Amino acid sequence: MAATTTPDHISRQLGSTPKATLLDMLAKMLLGRRFEEKCAEMYALQNIGGFCHLYIGQEAVAVGALSTLRPDDAIFTSYRDHVHAIVKGCDPGRVMAELFGRRDGVSKGKGGSMHLFDRQVGLYGGHAIVGGHIPLATGVAFASKYQQTDRVTLCFFGEAAVNIGAFHESLNMAALWKLPCIYIVENNRYGMGTSIERASAIYDVAARASAYDMASETVDGMDVLAVRDCVGRAVERVRSEHAPTLIEARCYRFMGHSMSDPVHGHYRTKEEVEEQKLQDPIKAYFGRLLAAGLIDQNGLLELDREARETVERAIRFAEASPEPSADDLYADVYAEPYGPFRKSEA
């Protein structure tokens, strides 16, 4: 069932997607990029603590995939979650406040970089156990079927997660029960410092779907239009036929695994990273829009200026937000308070 998206998606998408959407996708990729560059800065200044995994280089996957969803559709993602969150509709200021560990953060400062949650926009969390969220996403899809809604759930994870049992258990149930779930593997080739060749018995991630007779597709994850095309078709299929899909988006991360790593480390060469950077998904996409006459250099600068301003505002919002109070320590352990446990204020 595996298919691969061919270059005609470019003309197809450029032709059928409203200009506003096309430009909005560029704006979101830029915002994601600027936001994370600022994260790196804030991490160095120790305004952001803990682990901080940047998504730079992979923006086309989140932006392309999420451009196909309705606002009420649900997404799950791993700890590399800042860009998914913002693109799904989280307020960048509240995301930054979360990274700062402040009370106005999307998770009230309790989650941090790896655990961004925003129920209102359909963000069902960044999750930090590799593959641990795949059953949860499958469960939300199960609930859509149970409640007979046509809501779709998108579940993002890295290629290293496909070797986890939870992945296989989930795909088996999703296929068996025809659950409206789309699994998007962001294959950036490395799980921390282990290349896929050193961790997976087969290279072709999408092929794993055949074990469950599930539809699958491999897509160029550096190409936002290809991702939009591919995920868009999967979304249609899952809404109409309840057929889950496994999508492998081949991409690359330009930064280290997390902020505590160097960009390349011992597991990949500097040359490889530099070569991949030539495929920058934002530059490539801008080039296409330019060629199609949809934007010019000034238009790009304008979008970039807006992105930078949004990030500056986010920083100011985060800085101004208070730390959680000591009282919040025991809040939200239980929905129904008892003993020292209480609920947080709305």
Added chain:
Amino acid sequence: MPLITYRDALNQALREELRRDPNVFLMGEEVGVYQGAYKVSKDLLQEFGERRIIDTPITEEGFTGVGIGAAMVGLRPVIEMMTWNFSLLAMDQIINGAAKLLYMSGGQFSIPIVVRGPGGAAHQLAAQHSQSIESWYAHVPGLKVVAPSTPYDAKGLLKSAIRDNDPVIFFEGETLYGSKGEVPAEEYTIPIGVADIKRQGTDVTLVAWSKMVMVAMKAAEQLAAEGISCEIVDPRSLRPFDNAPILASIAKTNRCVIVEEGWPYAGLGAQIAYQIQQSAFDDLDAPVTRVTGADVPMPYARNLEHLAMPSPASVVAAVREVLYRS
């Protein structure tokens, strides 16, 4: 009042809650067509159909996670573990997922799920099928843990657990399923976090839950013949834990024996003993004593299995010890 089995009491609770709330569903291995490995879900498939009584593949981590995900959007899953031994495969979902989602989402996602099934040793099932791991779960903030000892408690507590908005770990006693007790025909619930005095007495307080209540009862009968009066307090909920009735009982008896099927090291009994010495030190006439399972994987041989489990005789011996009569 009708006299019914523990198994049927649980079945009634499930049936009533499935009828009451369309968001409740039961999921697990063999819960439907086979009617439950221990027949707790007898006839439920017939009444509620495949949409709500869901047979799963053998995939404890997967289906527990599916339940937790479904609970994130307001369904109220009851997940059956064929036995708690297999829940070890689902612990990531329960502990890293269910117990933490509300907290790390800043209060956005409560998880109204019940994970239930038989725990503890049965008869010669050996090491991988005879474990009392309730203290593992009771250790975790975000979980509630319940372990009823009678059909009455089982029904009332399961109904409360299903209505509860937090994840509830519900331990049933594998060898209690056939035990009988009075269960009213009319609707009732038992609040989670409230202990019950299972036997009134004046000389010593026995704290026991689940199957160990039976063991404590037998010991108490034997001791009564010698003129020693035991009070038995069953916490019923292991988290939240209702300390007050235990303290009140100790104020009366001045002595305490904790009876626990699980292992001694870092077990729940250690926590209870700590709570007692913190709050009732001045009431104690003897150190608190624990009777626990032996600190070994459960052996298969019948004689060794008996040696590894708390027995009425070992409880009697412990009582004599705290009364300085050994």
